[in-house]
Amino acid sequence: xxxxxxxxRVIDYNVKARVKPDQSGVDLANVKMSMNPFDExxxxxxxxxxxxxxxxxxxxxxxxxxxxxxxxxxxxxxxTALAMGADRGVLIQSDSDLxxxxxxxxxxxxxxxxxxxxxxxxxxxxxxxxxxxxxMLAALLGWPQATFASKLVVAGDxxxxxxxxxxxxxxxxxxxxxxxxxxxxxNTPRYASLPNIMKAKKKEIAMKAVADYGVDTAPRLKVxxxxxxxxxxxxxxxxxxxxxxxxxxxxxxxx
Amino acid sequence: MAVxxxxxxxxxxxxxxxxxxxxxxxxxSGDIDVLVLGQNCAAAAxxxxxxxxxxxxxxxxSAGLDKMIAEAVEAVVLPLMDGYDAVLTPATSAGKNFAxxxxxxxxxxxxxxxxxxxxxxxxxxxxxxxNALETVQSNExxxxxTVRPTTFxxxxxxxxxxxxxxxxxxxxxxxxxxxxxxxxxxxxxGAAKIVVSGGRAMGSAEEFKAVIExxxxxLGAAVGASRAAVDAGYAPNDYQVGQTGKVVxxxxxxxxxxxxxxQHLAGMKDSKVIVAINKDADAPIFxxxxxxxxxxxxxxxxxxxxxxx
Numbered sequence: 001x002x003x004x005x006x007x008x009r010v011i012d013y014n015v016k017a018r019v020k021p022d023q024s025g026v027d028l029a030n031v032k033m034s035m036n037p038f039d040e041x042x043x044x045x046x047x048x049x050x051x052x053x054x055x056x057x058x059x060x061x062x063x064x065x066x067x068x069x070x071x072x073x074x075x076x077x078x079x080t081a082l083a084m085g086a087d088r089g090v091l092i093q094s095d096s097d098l099x100x101x102x103x104x105x106x107x108x109x110x111x112x113x114x115x116x117x118x119x120x121x122x123x124x125x126x127x128x129x130x131x132x133x134x135x136m137l138a139a140l141l142g143w144p145q146a147t148f149a150s151k152l153v154v155a156g157d158x159x160x161x162x163x164x165x166x167x168x169x170x171x172x173x174x175x176x177x178x179x180x181x182x183x184x185x186x187n188t189p190r191y192a193s194l195p196n197i198m199k200a201k202k203k204e205i206a207m208k209a210v211a212d213y214g215v216d217t218a219p220r221l222k223v224x225x226x227x228x229x230x231x232x233x234x235x236x237x238x239x240x241x242x243x244x245x246x247x248x249x250x251x252x253x254x255x
Numbered sequence: 256m257a258v259x260x261x262x263x264x265x266x267x268x269x270x271x272x273x274x275x276x277x278x279x280x281x282x283x284s285g286d287i288d289v290l291v292l293g294q295n296c297a298a299a300a301x302x303x304x305x306x307x308x309x310x311x312x313x314x315x316x317s318a319g320l321d322k323m324i325a326e327a328v329e330a331v332v333l334p335l336m337d338g339y340d341a342v343l344t345p346a347t348s349a350g351k352n353f354a355x356x357x358x359x360x361x362x363x364x365x366x367x368x369x370x371x372x373x374x375x376x377x378x379x380x381x382x383x384x385x386n387a388l389e390t391v392q393s394n395e396x397x398x399x400x401t402v403r404p405t406t407f408x409x410x411x412x413x414x415x416x417x418x419x420x421x422x423x424x425x426x427x428x429x430x431x432x433x434x435x436x437x438x439x440x441x442x443x444x445g446a447a448k449i450v451v452s453g454g455r456a457m458g459s460a461e462e463f464k465a466v467i468e469x470x471x472x473x474l475g476a477a478v479g480a481s482r483a484a485v486d487a488g489y490a491p492n493d494y495q496v497g498q499t500g501k502v503v504x505x506x507x508x509x510x511x512x513x514x515x516x517x518q519h520l521a522g523m524k525d526s527k528v529i530v531a532i533n534k535d536a537d538a539p540i541f542x543x544x545x546x547x548x549x550x551x552x553x554x555x556x557x558x559x560x561x562x563x564x
Contacts, residue, residue, distance in 0.1 A: 016517060026382070126384060133355075135354075136356065136365075165348040167493055168434065170434050220395055221366075227390070229387070232524055232543040234542045235547065238548050244562070248530070
């Protein structure tokens with residue numbers, strides 16, 4: 001089974017995004033960038049499908065292709081995935097941040113070219129927070145989808161996916177090929193070992209451009225401004241329960 | 256221009272996220288129809304017909320729609336979209352799952368997690384875990400919108416729209432296997448007026464249960480948790496409040512032993528009143544708390560229980 005894992009280079013999870021003073025966007029100059037954490041989980045799960053970790057049989061997946069759409073530096077993101085255990089990468093260069101619909105259209109072409117049995121990807125990128133590409137890719141391909149996965153079991157030509165839904169868990173069986181998007185509790189991604197980082201340097205990354213795929217990626221939405229959310233002011237300190245309860249009853253009126 | 260609202264319900268009852276989404280829809284159009292998808296959902300459809308300002312309620316039933324399987328929802332909604340300029344649904348786990356799928360088939364850019372409708376083509380949505388708000392303009396002919404319900408007021412009741420049933424659909428490539436819903440007598444986290452949340456300071460699942468739950472029950476509150484507490488296994492995942500969990504905006508949010516990581520604040524900072532109890536005076540949670548109490552929860556919570564009487 002061949003697995004395609006799309007990954008995105010985004011602001012590092014631990015960095016607080018700062019809005020530019022001219023309200024044109026978020027300041028990413030000299031900010032640490034990393035692989036989108038949900039994508040890291042997708043790479044890890046794909047590698048486990050190859051290795052036979054956890055409940056997976058060894059060799060459930062036989063090839064992992066990682067694809068990223070982004071600037072030249074997104075090669076580093078692909079290298080990270082290769083060091084974790086992916087086999088080869090494709091970088092589709094784009095200087096602008098494509099909207100989810102455009103990303104899904106480009107990925108649709110990549111899927112047609114690569115013919116994977118499974119697309120495993122993060123449920124959302126932590127920059128745009130759209131939570132849309134996986135679902136849109138599945139729709140364009142006419143494939144089933146299983147989003148927000150916390151467990152994946154591949155058996156023959158189908159996959160059983162346990163999904164994080166409001167109020168609990170839902171398990172669906174989807175026929176392959178399918179798109180599965182990952183939630184946080186699917187696994188804990190590994191750190192690549194030094195030998196694997198060295199090995200990853202020799203793995204192939206095919207260089208492409210968005211234009212190679214012949215799809216319309218023009219933005220559909222116009223960003224008018226990006227602003228900071230209203231700040232909450234710190235209130236008062238209390239030092240005992242009676243005072244707190246009195247304040248909540250009489251001052252705030254919420255008890 | 257007519258708009259369609261896809262309802263959030265459990266067949267027997269409509270959730271108020273639906274009423275809130277109707278409010279968001281009003282900013283787009285006065286002609287609002289509500290689509291109730293499920294199985295034996297006549298009761299929920301009747302409630303939808305009672306929402307003020309709703310023109311018509313459509314219902315479709317099938318096993319797949321009962322579980323809101325995205326492909327089944329797509330199959331029902333797509334043909335309807337000839338008659339609507341926009342479809343809105345609450346940004347629940349179900350809405351987030353099916354809405355982009357419909358958008359892709361309509362070749363339109365979805366507007367997700369919208370917190371404000373400025374006008375019929377301008378929307379505000381959080382990005383970067385709520386650290387920034389993006390105002391976007393969409394001139395798409397058909398709009399697909401998921402609405403963050405906590406930021407809209409619920410539409411009133413007293414309407415009397417007609418209910419019309421239409422054909423359901425299923426998802427041939429997806430089968431429902433099982434569901435494991437957390438059973439609780441407490442109010443639902445997303446809808447509760449009061450939320451009591453615990454953090455990593457609890458140290459164990461037993462301690463979390465022993466400290467947080469009695470206080471929540473005393474207040475008739477829902478129980479929440481920080482991601483740190485969930486990751487440590489002290490609380491189940493569906494308790495999680497934050498960017499990666501539930502976004503809540505209750506009247507009163509009580510954070511106990513929660514430091515206030517950015518990702519947690521993103522999920523609760525729109526609460527009307529925030530109380531923080533933490534022994535670390537420098538914890539960031541105090542910067543957003545209306546009432547901060549620097550104290551060890553071990554002594555503070557029992558004292559609070561006593562003061563509540």
